Amino acid sequence: MHLPDGLIGLPVAAATGAVAIPILGYSLHQLQGALGTRAAPRLGVCAAGVFAAQMINFPVAMGTSGHLIGGLLAAILLGPWGGIVVLSVVLLVQCLIFGDGGLLAYGANVLNLAVIGSGGGYTIYASLRRLGRGRTGNIVAAALAGWFSVLAAAIACAVELGLSGTFPLRPTLLAMLSVHLIIGLVEAIATALAVLFLFQTRPDLLEPDAPAALPVRWEGAAAGLMLALVVAVFLAPWASSLPDGMEWSLAQVAQAGAALPEPAETHIAPLADYQVPGLAKWEQWLSVAGGVGTGIVFGIGWIIARSLRPNPRRAA
């Protein structure tokens, strides 16, 4: 999901940057106001902590493993603005120090991983948390938010690749979602376990009103928008008109792009004339897997909150 340069076209890079960078600027402004001189050390050291947390490998089936992205956890502890800034800084350091991830694609990466993955994930967490009570509600909300934020970020990434013309949208979306069902599961379980641990050690950090956040109405709207996006993409294979509608809008965008005086974008889609056998069937399986996965995440969150309750003598 972490895009290098060269995969997305200039218009997409410009558009994602135009969305993501002002949000990042606003987040910085908010934090400067809320934390003052404390802002830089707290965000910087926590960004380093996210780096280290990304070294933890969670074993997944068949010898593979996934790692925590940590965006949601950072947002839970530092608030949505803090999560956005911390993830943006992680991305910037990865790009400019470790040479991993694009500089031109920075806006797209910030949009996917920081704004959607961290800030958006937080809105889902905060909204769902209100539905449940106490520890169980909190942990189930964290698990579901981790799951949905990873899926939403993957969808955004696939759409960006599709709009760039590097890959066609539908197979990209399929491939991205197939992979990120696993990654989302890892993120969901890891975040839920980390929140459980925080409940045992520092429950005060998880107080609902601790971090300065968005107004409830905005939070709910953002969470609803993200959930609707994910659900719509997963339900799309069953409603035959919706994928076509998406392709129609893509064609409109492409035409609008072609009508510009300067045809700067000269990408040719390598897979333009794709004919993958069984694509529709795969899509339907995927949407079932998405539904089942949501149930599994809910169940795991519930189990983590309930039955993994540690022995109080050992918890100390």
Added chain:
Amino acid sequence: MTTSPLSSRRSHEGRHLVPRLRILSAVIALVLIAAWPTAGWRTFCAAVLVLAVLQVASGRSWRRLARRGVVLFPFVVVLIFSLVIVRSSNGISAALAVVAKMILSLWTVDLLISSMPTPTLLCGLAHLGLPKLLVATMALAIRYVEVARDEFRRMARARQARVIRARRLADWRDHGRFAGTLFLRSLARSERVHQAMLARGWNGDMRLMNLSNSDSTS
């Protein structure tokens, strides 16, 4: 002395010009690469030549560049894999073009970041108008990345030394604890760092050293 407070731009403009120019020219190069028509293989060869000359001139090792390039490997595999599945006719040259763009872009960024020390890079970013808080946060993140990673390694080794069990479920729970612990310790450390910075006169204004030798003469 090459100390330069980030906030004041009055002191010797020329000193900060070179890092800024480098960053800007790298960004322009990236834009050109992104806008490059996929058919122009001669352009590609010319770009490779230019980058190779820059690489030689900067005296950077090729092995390091190759090691950085490994990052692109999964993307290249996915591109080739999807080509095999789809059996598209015109796809191969277009896919090669995408790979070429990825390589050129990575090479450009690598040249940019390996040609100057990190403080100089941060100085350049600050003088390009990046928010001060962002640059200061980035500087502190860079400073504490290795500290946090060492902490993780210590925790992992301590667990290895003390815990004799290989149950999957418990493993997962430990990983969750690790993540939580890392965050809690980061929060605590950030408080200590903040106190120490205040003790040394921190007022929210980052001072960065421009360490680039070639710029200090102007």
